[in-house]
Amino acid sequence: xxxxxxxxxxxxxxxxxxxxxxxxxxxxxxxxxxxxxxxxxxxxxxxxxxxxxxxxxxxxxxxxxxxxxxxxxxxxxxxxxxxxxxxxxxxxxxxxxxxxxxxxxxxxxxxxxxxxxxxxxxxxxxxxxxxxxxxxxxxxxxxxxxxxxxxxxxxxxxxxxxxxxxxxxxxxxxxxxxx
Numbered sequence: 001x002x003x004x005x006x007x008x009x010x011x012x013x014x015x016x017x018x019x020x021x022x023x024x025x026x027x028x029x030x031x032x033x034x035x036x037x038x039x040x041x042x043x044x045x046x047x048x049x050x051x052x053x054x055x056x057x058x059x060x061x062x063x064x065x066x067x068x069x070x071x072x073x074x075x076x077x078x079x080x081x082x083x084x085x086x087x088x089x090x091x092x093x094x095x096x097x098x099x100x101x102x103x104x105x106x107x108x109x110x111x112x113x114x115x116x117x118x119x120x121x122x123x124x125x126x127x128x129x130x131x132x133x134x135x136x137x138x139x140x141x142x143x144x145x146x147x148x149x150x151x152x153x154x155x156x157x158x159x160x161x162x163x164x165x166x167x168x169x170x171x172x173x174x175x176x177x178x179x
Contacts, residue, residue, distance in 0.1 A: 001092070002027040004148045005062060010054045013037040014047035014067035017100040022066065044099075045074030051089050052081060062152060066092045070099040072124055079131035082157035090151045091128070091159040097121040121163075128159035135159040 001011065001022075007029040013022040015038055028035045036054065038046045051065035067075070072093045082089055103117040125137035134154055136147035144162065151158035 001064070001066070001148070004145070004152055005064065009034065009062040009064065010051070010058055011035050012047045012051040012054055012063070012065045014045070014065070014071040015043050015101065016071055017068035017094045017096065018047075018066040019101060044068075044071045047071060048075045048078045048091060051091075052078065052087060055087055055089055062088070062090070064090045064092060064152070066094070068100055069093055069095045069097065069122060069124060070119070073119075073122075076127060076131075079128055079133060079157070079159070083132040087157055088155050089157055090154075091133075091157075092148075092151075093124040093159065093161045095121065095124060095161055095163045096165060124161035125159060128161075133157045133159050135161065137161045137163070139163045 002025070005011065011022070011026065011034065013019060013026075013036070019037060022035070023037060026035060036050060038050070045067075047065040047067040048071075051063050055063040072091075079091075081087070082091075097119055099117045099119075103114060106112070106114050106117060123137060125135035128135040134151070134156060135158065136143075136151060138144050138147050138160060144160075147160050151160045
């Protein structure tokens with residue numbers, strides 16, 4: 001995402017799966033508020049609505065909302081707002097069919113005793129198309145850059161659904177999980 005966005009873009013990352021990766025690896029170029037993340041677990045679903053606000057605060061720059069699929073489930077109705085207001089936002093969903101950050105915490109802190117963290121896989125690109133957004137579903141790494149490029153350049157509401165491994169199985173850049 002750092003390579004795909006220009007230096008003036010605004011990125012809003014949800015807590016959950018996007019949080020450790022964007023906090024560790026996203027490069028913010030320039031001064032001012034260009035990256036927003038609400039790290040509190042209770043704020044799932046924050047990124048899309050916050051990106052709408054960020055767009056109105058800086059309407060002449062590209063705004064991107066990155067969220068996990070758990071967060072998407074809490075804010076999917078906001079896609080109608082994007083379409084109705086013709087907001088040129090891009091939503092990125094990291095799909096792994098789990099509340100990844102919570103499950104990783106249960107793995108590390110509770111001996112893999114998982115409770116209420118898994119759910120069915122969803123085709124978020126199809127959901128977005130049903131709302132009227134242009135969308136892409138990415139299942140192979142080599143398809144990611146072209147999908148992001150097309151979505152960011154579209155000038156209309158777009159969504160990229162990225163299917164990936166669950167966070168609790170990854171070597172996420174979180175000190176307590178890297179052991």
